[in-house]
Amino acid sequence: MLEFVNHFFKAFGATIVVPIMIFVIALCLRLPFKKAVQSGIYAGVGLTGFSWIIGMFTPVVTKIIRQMVDTSRIKLPVVDIGWQAGALASFGSSVGLSFFVFGLIAEFLLFAVGVTKVFMPSNLWNNFGFMIWGTLAYYVTHNYWLSMGLAFFILLYTLLLAEVQADRWSSYYHINNTTVCAAQNIVQTIPAIILDPLWNILKLNRVKLTPQNLQQRLGLFGEPTSLGAILGLLIGILANLTRLGDYRAWGQILQFAVQLSAVMTIFPLVTDVFARAFKPLAESIDQQRRQKVTASGNDASVIDDCKRWFLAVDDGVGYGEPATIISGVLLIPIMVVIAFLLPGNQTLPVVDLIALPFMVESIVAITNGNILKVIANGVVWFSLGLYCSSWLANIYTGAISHYGAAIPAGVVLVTSFNLMARPFNALVFTAFISQNPVWIGLCITVYLVLLFALRRYRPQIWRYLRRQAALNGGKNPGQHD
Template sequence: MQQVGNVVQYILNMGPSVMLPIMIFIIALVFRVKPAKALRSALTIGIGMVGINLVINLLTTNIGPAAKAMVKRFGFHLTIVDVGWPSAAAGAWGQPISSVLIPILLVVNLILIMLKVTKTLDIDIWNYWHMVAAGSVAYIVTKSWVFSIISAILYMTFCLIIADRTAHSVQEFYGLEGISFPTGSSDAFGLIGIPVAWVISKTPGLRNLHADSETIQKKFGIFGEPMMMGIIIGAAIAALGGYDVAGILKMGINMGAVMMLMPRMVKLLMEGLIPISESARDVLTKRYGEGREIYLGMDAALSTGAPATLATGLLLVPITLFIAVILPGNRVLPFGDLATIPFYVSLIVASRKGNIIHSVIAGAIVITLALLMATDFATVHTAMLQGVVSLPAGSAQVSSLDMGGNFLNWILLKLAYVWNAIF
C-alpha cells in the first residue's frame, strides 16, 4: 500500500503540465496517432497548460489580495474561513484511503466506457482530487474503506454523466471539439446552476435581458472588448478594496491581460488536442460504427478562454462577499476560492450561450446554496485538514466553496451519516 501511495504521489508531484502530456502521449498512441505526431501534440498541450496556469496564477494573485482588502475595509466578520481548493486537495491526499483511489478510479472510468455508461475518458488526472476528496470525507466520517471507495466511484460516475450531458454545449460554445468537463466543482455547480439558469431564461422580466461579450462589444465599441471588460471589472474590484489610483490601474491592467491572454493559451492547447480527438473518432467509428464516440475529459480551466466566463466569474467576486455577509445561517467568509469562480460557472455560461446577465444571476443563486453547504461542511472539512495543512491564524473552523460548497460532496456527506447509522 505504501509503495502504491509513493508512486501515485510521485506522479502527482510532477504537476498537471507534466502529467497531462504523458497521459496524452499514451492515449494518442492507443488511438493510432503516429509517434512523432503524438509527441508533438502532447508537448504542445503541456506548453499550453503551462500558459494557462501562468494566466490563472495572475488572476489568483490579484483577486486574493483584493478580496482580503474588501473584507478588511468593510469589516466582514464570519467565523469559518474559506481556505480554497489547494488546501482541500492537500487534505484529501493526506488521508490513508487516497493512495488506492487513483488506480481504482482509472479502471472504473474504462469499465464505464466499455459498458457505454459514459463517453468521457477523464484524462485530467490532476483533478481526480475531487473524487479523492469525496472518498476521504467518507473515510473521516465512517472509517470504512468500502464506503469510501464507493463514495469516490459514485462521485466520478456523477461527474462523467454530467460531463456527457453538457458536452454538446461545451463543444459548441467554447469551440472545444471532442472535449467534455468532468471537473468535480464545475459539474456540481452546473448540476444546480443549469436548471436555475433555464428557469431564469423563461421568467418574465428576466428572459429578455441579454448581454454576451459580442453584444457588449457591438454596443460599446472598444469599451466592450474583452480586454477593456477585464480592465473595467478589475479596476472596480480594486476600488471596492480601497486601493489607491496606482493599485486600481495595476489591477485593471492585470485583469485585462487575463481576458486577452487566456483565449490564446487555450487555443494553443487545442492545437495539440484536435489531432488526437480526430484520430480517436476515426478509430472508434471504424470499430463500432458511426454512433460510437468518445470525449476527452479535460480541466474546466479551458472554459476561461471565453470572455463571458471570465467576466461572469469576476462579477461574482464582490457579489459572493455581499451574499456571505447578508445570508442568514452562513458563517463562511469566502476567500481562497474566489479566483476560481469562473470554473464553477463554466457549464452555466455555456448552457446560456454566453449570456452574462443570466449566468451571473444563476451563479449568485448557486453560490448562496454553496455557502450554506460549506457552513454545514465545516466540521468535517476542518477535521480533514488538521495535521495536513496549517489552518489560518485565529480560525476555529475552515471550509471551502470548491469542496464544502459542492452539492455532490454534500450529498455524499449525508449518505456517510446514514451509513454510520445503519452499520
C-alpha cells in the same frame, strides 16, 4: 505502493503526468507520432501557463478581497484558503491514494463496458475532486469501504452529468467530442438545466448580454481587455472605499485594473495553446466515428449516434472564453457581498474566487453564453454552496489538518469555496456518512434511473438543450453533423 504513487506524482506533478497521459491516448487514437508528441507538449505548456498566471494573480485578488472585508467590518469565521489544501490532503489519506490508483482503473472499465461514453482517464489530475469527498467521509466515519464507495459514486454521477452536457460543451467551446469532467465544477449542470425555464419566464433569455453583443454595443469597451480594466477599476474602488483620498489607494486601484485586464487578455491565449493538445484527439475521434457510420451505411446525425463518445478535458480549456471569464470575474464581488448578507452564512470566499470562471463553464455552455443567466444561476447555486461549506467547515478543517495540509496562523476554521460549496455533493456526502442503507440506497436508485434515462433518451436530451440554448442568441447552439 500507495506511498510510491504519492511520491511519484508529487515528483513529476500534473504538468508532466497529464502530458504523458495525453501522448499515450493520442497514440491509442492512431495519431502520428509527431502530433502525439505535440499534443503532450501543448498540454504541459498550457498547464504551466495556467499555474503561472493563477499563481501570480491569486495573491493580488486575495489582498483586494481582504480589503473589501476589512472595509465592511463584517467577520465570518470560515475562511476560504483555496482548493490546494484539499488536493494535498486527498493525496495524504489512504482512501484518497487508493482512489487515485483504483479509480483510474474503474474509469477505464466504466468506459470499456459502456456505462459511460466519457473517457475520463485523459483528465486524471482532477481525480482529487473525488478523492477529497472520500477523505472527508473516512475522517468522519473511519469506514474505509464506505468512504471509497462515496468517492466512486461521485465519479459515477459526475460521468453522467458530463455526458448530459457534453454536446453543449463541445459545441460552445468548439472542440468536438470533448467535455469537462471535474467533480468540483460539473454539478453546475444541475441548476443550469433546472432553472433555465424559470429564467426564460422572467425574460432573461431576451437580454442579449453576450460578449458579441457587448462588443457590438460598446465597441472598444466591450472587448475582454477593456472590460477587464473596467471591472478591475470597480473592484479596486470597492476595496478602497474608505481611503479614496489617498494617492496610494489609487495606485493600487489602477494597478489592479491593469492586472485584471492582463489576465483577461493573456488567459485566452494560454487557453488556445492548451486546447491545441486536445483538438487533434477530438478530430481523430470524429473521423473514426464518421468512418464507422459510413461503413455501416447508417446516415444517423452526430446527435443520434448512440456510439458517439467524448474525451474528458481539463476545464482550463474553457477558462479564457470571453463569456466564461467575464461572468466569473463579475461574480467575484457579487459573491463577496452575498456572503456578507446571507442569513446564517459563516463562509468567507477568498482564494477560490479566482476559480469562478472554471466553476461556471457548464452554465455558460448550456445558456449559450448568456452572461445574465450565468450570474443568476451562480447567485442561486453558490449561495446554497456557502451554506454547505459553512456546515462542512469543522469536518473539512479537521480532515485537511489531519492529512497534512497546513492551516494559516490565526485561522480557526477553513474551507475551499471551489471544493465545498457544492449543494449536490454535500447532499450525497450527508447520505453516505449517515451510514443509513435507506438514504444510500435512494442515492443509488436515483442514479440508476437517470442513467437509464440518459442511455435511452440521450438524443432527445441533447435536442432539448440545443433548443433552450438557441433561445439565448449568442453563438451558434448547434453542432455540425
